[in-house]
Amino acid sequence: MNDDKLKNTLTLKLAEWACAVDESQLPSDVLKIASHSLLDWYTMVLVGWNEPAVANLRRYLNDEPGAPQATLLGSNSLASLTHAALINGISGHVLDFDDAHLPSRVHPSVPLWPAILALCEHQGLSGKQALAAFVIGVEIQTRLAALMGESHYRLGWHNTATLGSFGATAALGWLRKLTPIQMCHAFGITASQTGGLRSSFGTSCKPLHAGRAAANGLFATGLAKHAFDAQSAVFDVADGFPALYADETFPDAVIQKDGNWDIRQVIFKYHASCYGTQAPVEAALKFNRPDFASVSSVRVGVETQYLSVCNIQTPKTAAQARFSIRHMVALALEGFNTASQHAFSSECLTDPQIAAWRERIAVYGDAAIARANSSIDVEFTDGTQQRVTVDASRPESNLERQQHRLCEKSAALLQDLYIEGSEKILHDRILGIDKAPDLHGWMEDFRVWESQHRRNQHEHTNTGE
Known part of the structure; x- marks a missing residue:
């Protein structure tokens, strides 16, 4: 050519x-x-x-x-x-x-x-x-x-x-x-x-x-x-x-x-949903699980473009829930683990308390709010108000801290799938991949790890192309 x-x-x-x-x-x-x-x-x-x-x-x-x-x-x-x-x-x-x-x-x-x-x-x-x-x-x-x-x-x-x-x-x-x-x-x-x-x-x-x-x-x-x-x-x-x-x-x-x-x-997520929901979740967590009965309204401000990306009002499926600011903020206010897959289960999606929180939450777009930022205003039944703002747009400057958080996230997600403690072997191998001379052999070793440490409930599927 x-x-x-x-x-x-x-x-x-x-x-x-x-x-x-x-x-x-x-x-x-x-x-x-x-x-x-x-x-x-x-x-x-x-x-x-x-x-x-x-x-x-x-x-x-x-x-x-x-x-x-x-x-x-x-x-x-x-x-x-x-x-x-x-x-x-x-x-x-x-x-x-x-x-x-x-x-x-x-x-x-x-x-x-x-x-x-x-x-x-x-x-x-x-x-x-x-x-x-x-x-x-x-x-x-x-x-x-x-x-x-x-x-x-x-x-x-x-x-x-x-x-x-x-x-x-x-x-x-x-x-x-x-x-x-x-x-x-x-x-x-x-x-x-x-x-x-x-x-x-x-x-x-x-x-x-x-x-x-x-x-x-x-x-x-x-x-x-x-x-x-x-x-x-x-x-x-x-x-x-x-x-x-x-x-x-x-x-x-x-x-x-x-x-x-x-x-x-590059930045990483620590909540299991669209990046447009990350700042609202972080802001909601700062309210330290307020008593539902004491809250009269919750207003969530985001960059305007997120209204067309992750603003599904009443999610019916796990996939929709990951694109619902209202659902994710409701989870955070109620104290759910937003990294857990349980937060997206059918039981959680139909949970009366989560549904009640969703109805109390209003999401609005504000052109003055930067991307991956959010503000939450909570009005309490006694007439007081509290505002929290969060910027989730900045990458981590401390790479050791980032690595630690990612290992914690990985361990939490894998704990129900693989034998306890085995994830450290996986983490060490991946983080040391720069020393692997041949990824054909590296992947063979991974397949051995996967088969030996998988819990029984983790489905093992043989699939060819």
């Missing part, structure tokens, strides 16, 4: 940057954050494995067997690369409890790790290469988000699905050692495959977007490696991806200064 028209294009500049990354030159804190993201995502895959959306996808794909190439993380079985990416991808996002990069509106881990781990396992690549690929994928996602601006999301696109597909393409292209020209064609192939609507939020399709994005990266780079061609200047031509998927673009925002790594802006 030799495209003279690519000279000086933004598409080529992004491809050249991605292809030129040297994993030995990446800063240590950047690699550490990547391992934190892997730990968080890995946990969410295991916890989400038996959710209905994941089980339904596994049943469907089980009728299309393929080569056993990569591990299905919730079992000790193998599937093809594509199906492993799809299944692990949907499982990691089905609970909507994974990491976030607020400026890009992308959940960074879920379109990237399913594809990266599948290919690294199949080809026996190193843990350091896997971490580097993740960093590259995050950077391409965020740079494209800067190019597309806010209108892409406002038009109804799900950035994790659309921009995440390109991130996966860059990550897998680097692992497959594509040339910059091949990478440009891979971007063009991805542009013809990607999609994902925000109107799907609260349905099984929302987490499927993540698995599909990961699979898109595998598919596009595999084709490009075999000389499959596409529109190679897809970020530059008049009817290319940015022109069709955004009202306004910002090319000058794409090329960043040396030493800037957007992975440093």
